[in-house]
Amino acid sequence: MDFELTKEIKAIRKEARRFARKEVLTRIDEDVFKRDLVIKMGQLGFFGCAFPFQYGGSDLGFLAHSVVCEEISRADSGLRSLFNLQALTVAYTIMEWGTQQTKDRYVKDLVVAKQLGCTCFSEPNAGSDIASIETVIEDKGDHFLLNGAKTWISNGTVADIAIVYATFDGNLKHKGLCAVVVETNQPGWMTRETPKLGDKSSPIAEIHLKDVSAPKENLLGEWGGGFKVAMTALDRGRISVASGAVGLAQACIDCSVAYANNRVQFGKPIAEYQLIKGCIAEMVSLTEAARLLVRRGAWLNDQGRPFTREIGISKYFAGEAVVKVSGMAMEIHGGMGYSLELPVEKYYRDAKLYQIGEGTANIMRLLIADDALGIKKANRKRLHVHSEFQSLE
Numbered sequence: 001m002d003f004e005l006t007k008e009i010k011a012i013r014k015e016a017r018r019f020a021r022k023e024v025l026t027r028i029d030e031d032v033f034k035r036d037l038v039i040k041m042g043q044l045g046f047f048g049c050a051f052p053f054q055y056g057g058s059d060l061g062f063l064a065h066s067v068v069c070e071e072i073s074r075a076d077s078g079l080r081s082l083f084n085l086q087a088l089t090v091a092y093t094i095m096e097w098g099t100q101q102t103k104d105r106y107v108k109d110l111v112v113a114k115q116l117g118c119t120c121f122s123e124p125n126a127g128s129d130i131a132s133i134e135t136v137i138e139d140k141g142d143h144f145l146l147n148g149a150k151t152w153i154s155n156g157t158v159a160d161i162a163i164v165y166a167t168f169d170g171n172l173k174h175k176g177l178c179a180v181v182v183e184t185n186q187p188g189w190m191t192r193e194t195p196k197l198g199d200k201s202s203p204i205a206e207i208h209l210k211d212v213s214a215p216k217e218n219l220l221g222e223w224g225g226g227f228k229v230a231m232t233a234l235d236r237g238r239i240s241v242a243s244g245a246v247g248l249a250q251a252c253i254d255c256s257v258a259y260a261n262n263r264v265q266f267g268k269p270i271a272e273y274q275l276i277k278g279c280i281a282e283m284v285s286l287t288e289a290a291r292l293l294v295r296r297g298a299w300l301n302d303q304g305r306p307f308t309r310e311i312g313i314s315k316y317f318a319g320e321a322v323v324k325v326s327g328m329a330m331e332i333h334g335g336m337g338y339s340l341e342l343p344v345e346k347y348y349r350d351a352k353l354y355q356i357g358e359g360t361a362n363i364m365r366l367l368i369a370d371d372a373l374g375i376k377k378a379n380r381k382r383l384h385v386h387s388e389f390q391s392l393e
């Protein structure tokens with residue numbers, strides 16, 4: 001086993017860390033979406049690690065993606081979602097499943113952040129159970145027509161391009177799902193921002209689709225094959241999410257160590273008290289364990305090997321870890337943890353998302369337990385070409 005990062009990955013990590021300190025941390029008080037930062041991240045190649053050169057990427061792989069994502073999340077977890085929306089769940093999904101025309105039209109623009117993306121699974125009546133999606137897709141001969149409603153869509157108010165998951169027959173459940181790329185500059189694409197607890201720099205929307213159209217070549221995978229597209233997209237998305245949780249947990253450690261060393265009570269820094277040391281030890285151990293788990297998942301993907309189980313474990317563990325670690329950071333900061341003067345309260349609010357998005361903690365537990373109990377194997381054959389699709393259950 002080689003735990004050493006390559007010199008190319010270390011170089012992009014250094015660049016991401018520099019950017020995070022200079023450009024992100026200095027504006028952390030602006031709790032809004034910052035398009036200029038997203039564009040800069042695209043130009044600096046942060047979204048392109050897992051993409052080939054022809055699509056504006058650097059071909060460094062998913063491990064590099066994870067490392068960069070962690071650094072950005074360490075500065076602002078809200079920017080972490082961009083690593084899904086500009087890279088894995090949108091651009092990579094189009095690259096993997098799209099027609100040549102679709103790939104050429106959208107992938108590079110997303111990777112370099114010339115256009116912004118979003119991914120639309122969730123609906124008022126379909127959260128964890130995406131097979132019950134109600135948004136309808138109709139084949140109108142020369143184009144597709146979509147009608148329905150989506151909720152909780154990250155980047156929903158700002159995206160130019162969306163992957164919409166919709167059904168052509170709700171009775172067919174997962175076998176009726178289709179994934180299609182939609183351009184959002186249509187009158188029938190109506191968004192409203194959703195206020196929320198944390199991740200304030202990542203806008204979330206409720207979206208209504210009324211006679212929204214998409215060209216036929218924008219179908220991803222096959223007609224009725226949207227569920228499998230969704231599963232591959234979610235697997236990849238979990239790399240970003242778990243990496244973001246690790247970055248945020250690291251931020252909690254950073255500020256807690258500094259605070260514990262400076263805050264004096266009963267005549268000495270609180271860092272000298274064993275109960276505080278216990279907290280720090282647990283925070284560091286949880287974060288390191290989460291980091292190793294997510295890097296293993298990303299590495300497996302880089303090897304072209306199945307990684308659904310491993311990335312599910314890492315997403316679950318990192319989500320639990322960051323919620324605990326942010327709670328301990330609050331504890332170490334005492335009253336100052338509750339103050340708006342320090343970022344600790346923001347970390348505490350941002351952390352909760354990691355137990356929800358890209359498959360809740362319970363859904364990850366089901367995946368892990370079903371695999372362990374032999375009920376449903378998590379790691380299946382990887383889908384590389386469409387023809388393989390038909391042969392899978």
Ligand SMILES: Cc1cc2nc3c(=O)[nH]c(=O)nc-3n(C[C@H](O)[C@H](O)[C@H](O)COP(=O)(O)OP(=O)(O)OC[C@H]3O[C@@H](n4cnc5c(N)ncnc54)[C@H](O)[C@@H]3O)c2cc1C
Nearest residue numbers: 119120121122127128152153154356357358359360362363
């Ligand atoms: C900040 C944020 C950003 C998001 N961004 C996006 C996005 O960009 N695109 C998108 O499509 N969605 C997005 N989501 C939605 C997210 O994916 C869903 O919230 C998530 O999948 C859970 O769905 P739900 O909220 O409907 O909860 P539900 O599915 O209703 O679950 C409620 C509770 O029941 C549990 N539960 C459900 N089924 C089971 C079961 N079978 N066994 C045991 N427990 C179960 C869940 O674990 C959870 O604890 C976002 C959510 C948030 C909060």
